[in-house]
Amino acid sequence: VSLSIDTWGVDYVLLRGEEPVLPVYAYRDSRTESVIPEVHKIVPFSELYRHTGCQFQPFNSIYQIYADKKAGRLDGVTDLLMIPEYLLYRLCGVKSREYTNATTMGLVNGETGEFDGELVEKLGFPAHLFPKLSRPGIGKYEGLSCVLCATHDTGSAVEGIFMDGNEPYISSGTWSLLGVKTPAPKTDIYSEKANYSNEGGVGYNRYQKNIMGMWLGNELQ
Numbered sequence: 001v002s003l004s005i006d007t008w009g010v011d012y013v014l015l016r017g018e019e020p021v022l023p024v025y026a027y028r029d030s031r032t033e034s035v036i037p038e039v040h041k042i043v044p045f046s047e048l049y050r051h052t053g054c055q056f057q058p059f060n061s062i063y064q065i066y067a068d069k070k071a072g073r074l075d076g077v078t079d080l081l082m083i084p085e086y087l088l089y090r091l092c093g094v095k096s097r098e099y100t101n102a103t104t105m106g107l108v109n110g111e112t113g114e115f116d117g118e119l120v121e122k123l124g125f126p127a128h129l130f131p132k133l134s135r136p137g138i139g140k141y142e143g144l145s146c147v148l149c150a151t152h153d154t155g156s157a158v159e160g161i162f163m164d165g166n167e168p169y170i171s172s173g174t175w176s177l178l179g180v181k182t183p184a185p186k187t188d189i190y191s192e193k194a195n196y197s198n199e200g201g202v203g204y205n206r207y208q209k210n211i212m213g214m215w216l217g218n219e220l221q
Helices: 036-042 045-052 061-070 083-092 117-122 153-159 189-194 215-220
Strands: 012-016 079-082 169-172 175-182 197-200 205-212
Touching: 012 061, 012 083, 036 061, 045 117, 045 189, 079 083, 153 169, 153 175, 153 197, 153 205
Parallel strands: none
Antiparallel strands: 012 079, 169 175, 175 205, 197 205
């Protein structure tokens, strides 16, 4: 009847018109290591956290995009689509920027729920790559019956957990995400020091932390 796609967060495809900029990097690539200090010199991490509530991970999109900027990969780029957005675009012909996945990038303002123009400007990113965000469940794409789900896999997983009230959840894969639903992001100094993350949910905030998951078991198997 309908189709939607979610994937992991943080990774994206750059487009020049209809053509992707290759290669498309995976988040485990080490290219961000050298630029993290440069980003934090422009915007200290404490300031980033107050704006976005996004935990520090060396592969966050904000560092990947800065590495692309330094390498000249943003020259002439017309669009930045997260992986599920790009796949939905190829299937349905519509370019959308979905809220739950965007919150993994380290560039969404925790108060407004939109891309943070101040951070985009400070880091010298092209503003047109960060338009208004769409919320999941607002309608269908043109062409195929593609519905916009929570395109971040953890966002969709949490939506699929039956909760009698607001109970702690664990979404488990290579690593596990342990968290609770909150009405709004928590961006105080205690959350920052504990490296808790605030990510978008469907009408709520996911306040969660990365913990060990199935990786060791997968490797042993």
